[in-house]
Amino acid sequence: MTPLPVPSSPSPFVFAPRPARYDTVDALRGLAMVWMTVFHFCFDLSHLGFWPQNFRVDPFWTSQRTVIVSLFLFCAGLGQAIALQQGQGWARFGRRWAQIAGCALLVTVGSVVMFPQSFIYFGVLHGMAVMLLVARLTAGWGRWLWLAGLLALALPPLAHHLLTGAWADAAPWFNSRWLNWLGLVGRKPFTEDYVPVLPWLGVMWWGLATGQWLLARRSAWLQWRLPTALRPLAWLGRWSLSYYMVHQPVMIGVLMAVAWWRA
Template identity: 60%
Template sequence: MPHAQAQAVPARAVALDALRGMAVLWMTLFHFAFDLNHFGWMRADFYRDPLWTVQRTCILSLFLLCAGCGQAFAVHAGQTWSRFWRRWGQIAACALAVSLGSALMFPNSWIYFGVLHGMAVMLLVCRASAHWGPWLWPAGGVVVVLGIYAPQLHALLPFADTLNLKALNWVGLVSHKPITEDYVPLLPWLGVMWWGMAAGQWMLARGWMPRVDQTARALPLAPLSWLGRWSLTWYMAHQPVLIGLLTVAGFLR
């Protein structure tokens, strides 16, 4: 990649960081409500009530769109595989920590393929398919449709029951959602990340991103941009902090 092209995107995309920061803030508020419910301070059905299930879908979609877009920018800027693997290793290690922590808190519904596990696999796929260009749009659409109609497709497949096992249900061709606190299979979520990558490539091809960043710098988005830059650290720290504060508050009631 020519040096001039690699420099067309700043080291940090301010607007993308701010958008990711919005997702982090929304997620934190969502988890705070979840924790209040867990400790009995409020009553809500986070597993079936559309007020909460739709929010989860929106938050997750925003994170994956940002992740896909970020990969488009990274590839465009000439990110090396060694740097990619370093960041990927951080995500994979955090996914393992989430599994261990959730097993202690929710032994019957621990997280074995949640958002970080899914992102670790999807980032590998996105990096390998970055050269698909405009074909990422229809590829993402196919994956999303397959995920939406997974229960119907599941019934048509031979040995369908095996696809519900933990060893294979990370693909997403399941008849029902497994019992786990967080479940982000490849179908349909890889399609959302592919759309994010396609959108990032589309903006870069038209020179939009530098202009969007100039606008973002003129707006009071610094706190959100900071939050977006430290999204993984915040993700790993916010729940222990929230749970700890609510535990102390419970003793003081």
């Protein structure tokens, strides 16, 4: 009698396949990266005196910044919905989160050198690190994420109204660096990048809710095959954190070299 084959134990060197990527989400993130690059290049030109612009007040620039940050955080929410649907555990989430938090710390250190009076202590990466944890913990809210996002967007204007009126005595507390990262401030702090938890968590919550809805009802929209011309955007979107950390030092270095050469 022929013995039955004994099932072989899985090799410790066989790794689980990487989760599938959604090119449409990556391309949307890549579009935000391209737009951000153009925005930062114009900012660098202004900062170095080549093309003076008022990036703090001029609506042409402030509105672009709002859209760019919104795209980033909306895509981050979409990404969390996809990661959870694919069974991403806390260990893998933690590794990615640690990369973002570490890069946020590097941004702070670099900005202290470049902008000692207005260094970045809670910019887009700092905010994203906090918001990703919140999004992960609240992903089970389902449809309530839409309402939560709306409340997150509405709270800062209400806080501003109260802190410049009836609650003026509390303004120094909420405007301090210890609490202004929440976004419930009476005035914006003087810093080169400020992305507080509120209202921006609302954008990430809406991205998370949109991702959950698409995966449940319109998954084909996420699997749409990109035209060849748009595939570089998807590639850029997959390497968004690395690109984010490299693009500004490169552009500033090149422009500083041009300024030195022209002097």
